Amino acid sequence: MQQEVFLMKETVNIGLIGFGTIGSGVVATLNQNLPLLENKVNKKVNLKRIVDLDITTDRGVEVQPGVLSTSVDDILEDEEIDIVIELVGGYQPALSFILKAMENGKHVVTANKALLAKHWDEIITSAQENNVRVSFEASVGGGIPLxxxxxxxxxxxxxxxxxxxxxxxxxxxxxxxxxxxxxxxxxxxxxxxxxxxxxxxxxxxxxxxxxxxxxxxxxxxxxxxxxxxxxxxxxxxxxxxxxxxxxxxxxxxxxxxxxxxxxxxxxxxxxxxxxxxxxxxxxxxxxxxxxxxxxxxxxxxxxxxxxAGAGMMPTASAVVADCLDIMQDMEKPVAxxxxxxxxxxxxDISDVQSKYYLRITALDQPGVLHSISGVLSDLDISIESVSQKKAAEGEAVPIFMVTHQALEKNVQEAIKLIDQMEFVKADTNLIRLLE
Amino acid sequence: MQQEVFLMKETVNIGLIGFGTIGSGVVATLNQNLPLLENKVNKKVNLKRIVDLDITTDRGVEVQPGVLSTSVDDILEDEEIDIVIELVGGYQPALSFILKAMENGKHVVTANKALLAKHWDEIITSAQENNVRVSFEASVGGGIPLxxxxxxxxxxxxxxxxxxxxxxxxxxxxxxxxxxxxxxxxxxxxxxxxxxxxxxxxxxxxxxxxxxxxxxxxxxxxxxxxxxxxxxxxxxxxxxxxxxxxxxxxxxxxxxxxxxxxxxxxxxxxxxxxxxxxxxxxxxxxxxxxxxxxxxxxxxxxxxxxxAGAGMMPTASAVVADCLDIMQDMEKPVAxxxxxxxxxxxxDISDVQSKYYLRITALDQPGVLHSISGVLSDLDISIESVSQKKAAEGEAVPIFMVTHQALEKNVQEAIKLIDQMEFVKADTNLIRLLE
Missing domain, CATH: 3.30.360.10 (Dihydrodipicolinate Reductase; domain 2)
Structure with missing residues (x-):
């Protein structure tokens, strides 16, 4: 074990763009567990640069001198940086940062679900073309390995x-x-x-x-x-x-x-x-x-x-794990x-079949249930159960209905018709049942 | 897409040792989802050989002609085989098979928890020395990615x-x-x-x-x-x-x-x-x-x-996923x-602190609870709740007790003393509480 001290370990340099809540969590995780992480990947892990527009607010985490910068080029154009963590959020400039980082041969870790959901093809294609990895475990389910x-x-x-x-x-x-x-x-x-x-x-x-x-x-x-x-x-x-x-x-x-x-x-x-x-x-x-x-x-x-699907530390857990995964294999093809x-x-949702719960708000008067069930029946919606709170005559009360399997478009049409009835006093609410 | 048909894809050859329940599940999975798997890794996946002592029983899964063999050397000594799946179970000859496969430069996938739990160092060291991978996702929690x-x-x-x-x-x-x-x-x-x-x-x-x-x-x-x-x-x-x-x-x-x-x-x-x-x-x-x-x-x-923590198909899901993972990166160091x-x-368990549930079976007679609580008190075990079923005098009934945090060795000592009391008519049962 002692010999290891004298061996030069490869250093992996990380650049972090976006020093908000999650960014601070990433720094806190690196500070807290660096020996564990370095042992895991058998490399030296160095957070070389943190870029944010605001580098004066105290985030409550220790940062080495010279690491903070307001210029994103200090990361994107630094040849020594291997992995870029994008935690800016939103579409732009996050997308440009990611694409530029990849063009410059850097692997990317991001938690940016909005960006991935909108620009998926562009991001993945760029990663493939530039032979870099892109990982985003933190984008769904926060810290859950998912x-x-x-x-x-x-x-x-x-x-x-x-x-x-x-x-x-x-x-x-x-x-x-x-x-x-x-x-x-x-x-x-x-x-x-x-x-x-x-x-x-x-x-x-x-x-x-x-x-x-x-x-x-x-x-x-x-x-x-x-x-x-x-x-x-x-x-x-x-x-x-x-x-x-x-x-x-x-x-x-x-x-x-x-x-x-x-x-x-x-x-x-x-x-x-x-x-x-x-x-x-x-x-x-x-x-x-x-x-x-x-x-x-x-x-x-x-x-x-x-x-934990969100939060500073759980999300940081996934971001850092992505970095470690990349460090263990920088050549893995993006797939x-x-x-x-x-x-x-x-x-289309209109063609979906489901069981439905309906809450209809109607006056408590004779004939109401008869009219509603007529509409449902005409649209092939069969009722599994119905219950109605008792109320003074003439007062609006909720009627709770559960249907058997029915077609969404028919249910929507039924609700439209029911909500036009004069004894119906509020919009009907619908909740779909699982399975 | 059409062009791809004319490209030679790399073939990965698999040898399966052990054609029991899980082995059959692996074959069924490969038969069922081969195009999906091959697309995933962008390679041709070939189950080249299945070895078992019994190659005549019908396992209900389709096997290509010439694949079955009773000689394990047909896998271990076949230079074309890249990945060996060990589903023999038990310690020997499974261990020898795995070590031989590794020596011969083959990656190993196993579900053999008994073997790993006993010969961990030997197996991992051999993988590292031979620069091959060993994966065992199926050994714990069956099909759960765990x-x-x-x-x-x-x-x-x-x-x-x-x-x-x-x-x-x-x-x-x-x-x-x-x-x-x-x-x-x-x-x-x-x-x-x-x-x-x-x-x-x-x-x-x-x-x-x-x-x-x-x-x-x-x-x-x-x-x-x-x-x-x-x-x-x-x-x-x-x-x-x-x-x-x-x-x-x-x-x-x-x-x-x-x-x-x-x-x-x-x-x-x-x-x-x-x-x-x-x-x-x-x-x-x-x-x-x-x-x-x-x-x-x-x-x-x-x-x-x-x-699903066990079963033919869930366990096969993990075994096959391990194979795919190896195919995507055969160079990844084992860590x-x-x-x-x-x-x-x-x-030591005797030094563990826990809350305890105790079921003491004792005659329903005066002084019983007093004696038991005396023993517990002498051993620093404090009682959170106690309840006793009513019974006819002189009949044995369960007394249910829940303790506050207590030291295991004290609880064990208390049970020993309690079970020696003449009014105690059966061994006391203990269940530890979570946390």
Whole structure:
């Protein structure tokens, strides 16, 4: 062992662009576990440069003198830097930074799901053309080892189904609403105060973040890239305590914002929406800000991976692991997902079959149920159960319905017709059931 | 795309030793998903040879003519074979096969946990000396991508805790006992009839299989190899319906056979025993033959991976994935676990602290509780709760106790003293609580 001290170990130089929360987590991880990491890869690991527009704010992590810079060229044009970590976020200038780094022969690690979901082909093609690696484990599911297992660990499988709880903010809100019987707005405000939701939470609560991550999962699982505009994305803002209570008491289910992608007869279903998950399903136990992805492969059957889907340190864990993976093999060709996809068609949401929970808000008067069930029947939607809260005559009350398997377009048409009825006093809410 | 047809792709030749259940699963997987696999690695994948003593029994999978052989040298001495899959099981001749294959420059994939747990150093050293890879994802957790995530995906972390449900037979028995209130022997018999337990189930129900897998997990997580004889391994044969019912009704917990390894102040706790897991913990929802490993890293926090821990196809999924991983990088140096361990000492079970559930079978007569509590008090064991079923005077009834944190050696001493008391009519059963 003593001899090793005198051997020159190869040094790998890292450049970090973006010294925000995750960037600080990366620095903290390197500071904390450097001996472990260097032993793991049997190389010297050197964080040579950190670039950010703001290099004066104290991030609470120790940085070696001379490492901070405001000029991105100090990384992109430094020939000694082997790996560039992009944590700027957003589309530009992040994309330019990544492409330039690759052109200059540098491997890239990024957590930028928005960028990957939009510019996938450009980024992967550039990596291949420049013979560099690009890794992005942190982009989906934060610290959970997730993309490598899907891409490599399950490589013997045709992936058939992916269900993901992959947005911590939405999951936190739904968990809190269920635990405390509070309404959406109250819990959102609380989440914002606790730092679990952004000042502008749209991206998380409307499902866009989930959708971007699902795009990446679909590439890895099915070898197909689907633009976000091409599939149904629905957030959690219309979920009420009534929905959650009915789901629990009558259906033994919880409401989760699910990313869903599954293949059937060469057709891919891909969608993001609140979903009723039976309490017996493992995904129902994924609470608070935690994430999990449940998937089924044709050889392995069901697999689930769970952990912290966001946050400074968990995300840094994945970013640093990507760096180590690259250090262990800088020559590995970039290949994500099956090279040939089985997907021949992406199914429109209107052609999806599901069971549906409907909450119709109607006056409690004779004939209401008769009219509603007539509409449903005309559209081939058969009712599995119906229950209605009692109320004073003439007062609007929720009617809870669960349908058998029905066609989405028929259900949408039914809701349109039902919501036009004069005794219906609020928009009907729909939640799809898992399976 | 058409051009590719005319390009010569590199062929990778595989030799499979052992055409049993898992071997048949490997052949079935290759038959079923060959185009997917070949596209993934961009090479031609050829199962060149299958060796088994029995090459006449129909395994229900298609085999190309000329592939079957009874001579292992047809694999070990065939220069064209790149990867040897060892599915013979047991110690010998499996070890000789693996070492010979490596000597002859062949990469090795194995599912042989018994062999790895016993001959770890020899196998890894041989791989390193011969510059070949050895992969064994299937050896722990069957089809779950588990070892690669621990070894690579969480490489930025010091692993702090590992809790595993990694024996499907034991988990199936405990799940069934809980669901149906049946006793151990009845469920074991049922499990044997369904093929979930071997004719001689000792290995699974006494915890040995779990222990071997835990040895492998400890190497990957903590960089330390602990012989099975050096740690406490306890099976599930003493668990009764009374234990399970009390755990559920009074403690909100379920009984699981856990593999536990955790580090505290450079001391490693490593042990296998039935454990009371709170229903709110994800591991409590891992039922039937499924496996899961829950671990905590110092950067990422908690992570859980779940799936089918055994069985023909799930295990084959991992074996084939290992082959693909090797095909993508045959030069990757063999390195498992941290190169330098933080473990300075393996803690003896007698020094472990835990909360304990005790089931004492005693006559229902005055003074019993007083005597028992006296023993516990003398040994610094403080009681959190106690409850006793009412019975006719003079009849033996179970007394259920839960202790606060106590030292294992004190609890063992207390049980010895209690079981010597004349009013105690059966051996006291102990189950440790999680955390």
């Amino acid at each position: 993309l490598a297992p899907v891409n490599d660990g399950l490589a013997a499988n045709n992936i058939e189904t992916i269900y993901g709880i992959i947005n911590g903010t939405a999951n936190y809100i739904l968990t809190k609403m269920a635990a405390e019987g509070l309404d959406f707005d109250t819990v959102l405000k609380e989440a914002q105060e606790m730092g679990y939701a952004e000042a502008d939470p749209t991206f998380d609560i409307e499902g866009h973040d989930t959708a971007q991550k699902l795009i990446i999962l679909s590439i890895l699982g099915f070898g197909v890239y689907v633009e976000q505009e091409k599939f149904h994305v629905e957030g959690i803002t219309r979920i009420t305590p009534d929905d959650i209570q009915f789901a629990r008491d009558e259906l033994g289910s919880v409401v989760k914002l699910l990313a869903i992608a599954k293949i059937e007869d060469s057709e891919l279903e891909i969608r993001v929406h609140p979903t009723l998950v039976p309490e017996t399903h493992l995904l129902a136990s994924v609470n608070d800000v935690f994430n999990a992805v449940y998937l089924e492969g044709d050889v392995v059957g069901p697999v689930l991976m769970y952990g 994500y997902g099956p090279r040939e996809t089985r997907v021949e068609k992406v199914k | 070892l690669a995530p621990v070894n690579d995906g969480l490489a930025a972390n010091n692993i702090e805790t590992i809790y595993g449900i990694i024996n499907g037979t034991a988990n199936y028995i405990l799940t069934k006992m809980a669901a149906e209130g049946l006793d151990f022997d009845t469920v074991l018999k049922e499990a044997q009839e369904m093929g979930y337990a071997e004719a001689d189930p000792t290995f699974d129900i006494e915890g040995h299989d779990t222990a071997q897998k835990l040895i492998i997990l400890s190497i990957l997580g903590f960089g330390v190899y602990v012989e099975q004889e050096k740690f406490h391994v306890e099976g599930i044969t003493r668990i009764t319906p009374d234990d399970i019912q009390f755990a559920r009704d009074e403690l909100g917990s379920v009984v699981k056979l856990l593999a536990i390894a955790k580090i505290e102040d450079s001391e490693l706790e490593i042990r296998v025993h039935p454990t009371l897991v709170p229903e709110t913990h994800l591991l409590a929802s891992v039922n039937d033959v499924f496996n899961a490993v829950y671990l905590e890293g110092d950067v990422v926090g908690p992570v859980l991976m779940y799936g 498992y676990g941290p190169r330098e361990t933080r473990v300075e000492k393996v803690k």
